Amino acid sequence: MSAAAARPAASGSIAMSRWLRRIRWYLPAVLVFVGTIALWELVVQNIDLRGLPLPAPSEIAGALSDSWGAGRWPIGKAAAATLFEALGGLAIGTFAGVVVAGLTARFVTARELLLPLAIGASAVPIIAFAPLMNNWFGVLNPLSKMMIVAVLVFFPVVVNVTRGLTSVEPAALELMRSYAASDWSILWQVRVPNALPYFFTALKVGSTLALIGAIVGEYFGGSSDVLGRVIVQSASALRFDVTWAAIVVGAVSGIVSYLAIAAVERIVIPWHASQRAGEP
Amino acid sequence: MRQSAGRASPTTPDTVVRIAGVDKTFARDGVVVTTALSGIDLSISRGEFVSLIGPSGCGKSTLLRVIGDLVAPSAGSVEVNGKPAAQARRDRDYGMVFQAPVLFDWRSVEDNVKLPLELMGYDGPRRTARAKEMLDLVELGEFLKHHPYQLSGGMQQRVAIARALSFEPAILLMDEPFGALDEMTRERMNQEVLRIWEATGTTIVFVTHSIPEAVFLSSRVVVMSARPGRITDVIDIDLDRPRGVATREEPRYFQLVTAVREALRRGGMGDELAERMEDGSGASIDRTAAEGGIG
Numbered sequence A: 001m002s003a004a005a006a007r008p009a010a011s012g013s014i015a016m017s018r019w020l021r022r023i024r025w026y027l028p029a030v031l032v033f034v035g036t037i038a039l040w041e042l043v044v045q046n047i048d049l050r051g052l053p054l055p056a057p058s059e060i061a062g063a064l065s066d067s068w069g070a071g072r073w074p075i076g077k078a079a080a081a082t083l084f085e086a087l088g089g090l091a092i093g094t095f096a097g098v099v100v101a102g103l104t105a106r107f108v109t110a111r112e113l114l115l116p117l118a119i120g121a122s123a124v125p126i127i128a129f130a131p132l133m134n135n136w137f138g139v140l141n142p143l144s145k146m147m148i149v150a151v152l153v154f155f156p157v158v159v160n161v162t163r164g165l166t167s168v169e170p171a172a173l174e175l176m177r178s179y180a181a182s183d184w185s186i187l188w189q190v191r192v193p194n195a196l197p198y199f200f201t202a203l204k205v206g207s208t209l210a211l212i213g214a215i216v217g218e219y220f221g222g223s224s225d226v227l228g229r230v231i232v233q234s235a236s237a238l239r240f241d242v243t244w245a246a247i248v249v250g251a252v253s254g255i256v257s258y259l260a261i262a263a264v265e266r267i268v269i270p271w272h273a274s275q276r277a278g279e280p
Numbered sequence B: 001m002r003q004s005a006g007r008a009s010p011t012t013p014d015t016v017v018r019i020a021g022v023d024k025t026f027a028r029d030g031v032v033v034t035t036a037l038s039g040i041d042l043s044i045s046r047g048e049f050v051s052l053i054g055p056s057g058c059g060k061s062t063l064l065r066v067i068g069d070l071v072a073p074s075a076g077s078v079e080v081n082g083k084p085a086a087q088a089r090r091d092r093d094y095g096m097v098f099q100a101p102v103l104f105d106w107r108s109v110e111d112n113v114k115l116p117l118e119l120m121g122y123d124g125p126r127r128t129a130r131a132k133e134m135l136d137l138v139e140l141g142e143f144l145k146h147h148p149y150q151l152s153g154g155m156q157q158r159v160a161i162a163r164a165l166s167f168e169p170a171i172l173l174m175d176e177p178f179g180a181l182d183e184m185t186r187e188r189m190n191q192e193v194l195r196i197w198e199a200t201g202t203t204i205v206f207v208t209h210s211i212p213e214a215v216f217l218s219s220r221v222v223v224m225s226a227r228p229g230r231i232t233d234v235i236d237i238d239l240d241r242p243r244g245v246a247t248r249e250e251p252r253y254f255q256l257v258t259a260v261r262e263a264l265r266r267g268g269m270g271d272e273l274a275e276r277m278e279d280g281s282g283a284s285i286d287r288t289a290a291e292g293g294i295g
């Protein structure tokens, strides 16, 4: 019998040592990050990079605080607008993806028709359609960026969620059949819980795609107070410190969205193997 | 001791399962590729413990699935409690236990046992009481709030048994439930199943490829042979009850083990396979068609 089975609830000292283990787990990554920044600063300050557009981290931080809320490129406002497009698109794409996955899982014909298309489409660089989307929905309308994001997010959601709904153990279906369970019960009791880990995987992939989609969509035009426009305009004005500041804000937004989804995942599916491994 | 093979005994009020002239063929593109069962006649009385034994691929699982209306026979009829098998399934007459425990990771041990009770409309307090009672029966009363992945394989299989018994089905169908367990655990589980069977008086149909397991547990052993899957022998096991550690040392036990082994050999399997089956190490491969899609 497994030892874990009878383990009592964590006492104070066990909780303490868990924190120590967590710190040891994250420490290397933090050290590498801080080390890289420090090295970057040192190199830029001390070596002549001959016009390479690489500002020092301290300059980027300066640009960030100077133009966060004011000036020609208000980065804070731009980030909020871009995040709005990214999250809106993520929501639309995820919703549509789940609906279509439900249909492909339910109807064999729909699956045979749509799934190969969806798998094929996820290999296509959909971002190439961005100028078209801008044209269809109006370049200044945030909806145009949301639709780019939605299309990007849609395919991985369809593919993953369909897989989650259908890759149920045959024995589980036989068990439910032996209970004379309705299709509805099988859906809610077996297929949906089985699909949740796949859904969160798709959502995490989607959150990364969403920011890429929004920012790249903005490269092709849009209202000026968005991250993509700030990056394009500051770069052409040779204000690389501002460009980098915008990139950093975009990166942090991406990481924060990803972590937020991972946190929700931890709460919703604590039973899944992916949530039991990794961080001690 | 041996009954004439392949004859359904006459139906009595005590008959729970009555199988008459059942064939099962699997076809691909309209062409029969496998005859899994051929001319199966078998009657099982209330409270019996019947084992199905035979070489891998002889149709044991298929026969169990036909009884449980998980696959339809190609010919013949299956009645359970005097009703067609399909009706019996709709009436929730079956408890199923597979080789894998098939527990749901997202449910606690207690909630896994409650699943059939939820589907069958038991109210909350009754669900809780039944789950507790059943988990006590399989001696897992302290593990209500655990999750399946926190339990060993043997414990998980006991949860599956508790779940199968929770709604008091008329008949328990078990398909190599201990096939994945080590020999020591398997013997403990055998003892446990006998205790549960005696405590509940339920009828059990039990698929195994282990001769000692079949002899130790059963009131009758049904011997099958492959290609096509047929019943070649039915052997009454007249060992005294209650059975325990001492049973496995009785001369009668060894006689019966020999009788089953010889029946398997007569059924046309090679000596080597019979030897392997005797120590219960003959691996059997179950192939279940994966049903993609919903409904």
Ligand SMILES: Nc1ncnc2c1ncn2[C@@H]1O[C@H](COP(=O)(O)OP(=O)(O)O)[C@@H](O)[C@H]1O
Pocket: B026, B034, B035, B036, B054, B055, B056, B057, B058, B059, B060, B061, B062, B063, B229, B284, B285, B286, B287, B288, B289
């Ligand atoms: N769904 C299926 N489709 C096609 N052939 C099957 C299917 N299920 C079982 N069979 C075949 O039927 C035969 C009996 O299988 P099975 O009942 O699983 O044997 P056992 O349980 O005795 O090992 C085997 O030859 C197997 O390949």
Ligand SMILES: [Mg+2]
Pocket: B060, B061, B062, B175, B284, B285, B286
């Ligand atoms: Mg089998």
